[in-house]
Amino acid sequence: MKSMRVREAIREAIAEEMERDERVFLMGEEVARYQGAYKVSEGLLDRFGEKRVIDTPITEAGFAGIGIGAAMVGLRPIIEFMTWNFSAVAFDQILNNAAKLRQMSGGQLSVPVVFRGPNASARQVGSQHSHAMEHFYVNVPGLKVVAPSTPADAKGLLKTAIRDENPVLYMESETLYSVKGDVPEGEHLVPFGKGRIAREGKDCTIVSYSRMVHVALEAAETLAAKGIDCEVIDLRSLRPLDEDILVQSISKTHRAVVAYEGWPYGGVGAEVVDRIQRLAFDELDAPILRVTTLDFPMPYNAKLEQHVVPQAQRIVEAVESVTYRSV
């Protein structure tokens, strides 16, 4: 094991895969000379040269499409969005080209492209830079979507993503880039479709992913002090989704809260609730609650932003409700 930050783990995954496979390249705004808007790609230009670490103009639809086209004929592009918010102007490329080329061609083509970048809220970056974009993309057959919360998973999931034959959307968090943790030495791959128990517990399951795993763990500590022992699941992979880990945990705790960033209408949380009620209805002792971003565009004001973003305290209240401690 060695300790590193999420930022370094992502960089190491990219560098190892570029070392291993000539077809892998990194493309995006400010990834080369500027060394990455969030310094994820720092040093990669020096190491791999401008043929493989490529600055683009501000043309998300253009370079997303180039990544898809290059992948379609055999390359392994890693396309960085400075933030996932900007993928909205490339949405058509991801929806209509990346996800559908294989099907439209009757299975002749595959599109092994990785799109990555920071997602969801940061700190006071306002309504147009705070979207949790995964909810739009998980809906689309043909895509895979992953969102790590630790340095080890950040590295392992990205390496798996680069080797996958399908388009993979890899969601980071600006607020996690400096989080430290142990990463296994040597070849480290994390499979898709496998969640992780971030904390074991018996009274209630908190299902989460990405930054919210850390918030869920904080809530679990508060609840432990109140005598409620929570299990925290880090989904890691949103599509495919690990149904087994959900069913196993709910079979033990019989209660669940799903905590994530994103608006309450639909989305990943609603999907998790549907899977649990469908697969483990008889195990449930209470309705499942969701803790989401409140149903507003993100306000700039710091206090209002914190009000809108899901907080540990809201998770605590939801868990108290489903364990009938608050009534």
Next chain:
Amino acid sequence: MKEPKTALDMYRMMLLIRRFEEEAARAYSLGKIGGFLHLYIGQESIAVGAAHALKPTDSVVTTYRDHGLALARGMTSNAGMAELFGKVTGCSKGLGGSMHFFDKEHRMYGGHGIIGAHLPLAAGVAFASKYTGDDGVTMVFYGDGSASIGATHEGMSLAALWKLPIVFVCENNQYSMGTSLERSISVTDMSKKADGYGMAKDRFVAEDVFEVRDRLQVAVDRARRGEGPTLVEILTYRYRGHSMSDPAKYRTKEEVEEYKNRDALNRLRAELDAAAETRAELEALEASVEAEVAESIRFADESPEPTADLLESTTYAGEFAR
């Protein structure tokens, strides 16, 4: 007659495309083909001229008006017609339909239904050629209706910036669905857009398939030499409506007749008929086209439909992600 063998080959392909589509239109009216059917009739000299300017190792990408280019690149009539009929023997196993002809073997990468979105994709294919140094050139086709949308601009911007080996062919058939050129774009000479990108450009009428081939050849050679993209605007005309549901009432009968009088297919046939060495070949050649199209209809009709077990493996490579 210059290049008599090539002239006969090009005539055969142009005729095949026209007869293929006329029979497809008939099958459509009989309910054998569903959804949209956008015919290329009138524009055949462009796909055929282009195919003769490219090597088999080059790539093409086009819009939903894609049957002609697919056939010109070497897709069989059977695979094309079966796709229109929604059969599993079709080029895209009956999952793509008229708008999504794909033929990886012949480097025909679609068949795209979102206007302009295929230009960045094609730039990606060209990017891969530059990255791997495989000497390939990509030719991407789009209509006058694609000229104003954002993805077209981004695809051209990046291709020009990085000097990608690509040729942008604007098939200006003068109507974006029912909206005429002057009602849809402020500068109707669309080749002028090349100036803004620092690209080479060309502009001509598609009446002579040899001219189409030769002028596209200049652009292809330029791309292959590493001198970057060219924007080639080719003025053409579609004789039918935008799709089968369009009676094209926004055009006058006289206008359509005027263009039909300058038909590139008829023009080439007249030239072939005027030379003794090629005249002798015409009858057998035309009969072989009729037989091929008739066979494609029979093949498509009798082929089995795709079954639902195909859906998972064509959505994801490997295990399905749900």
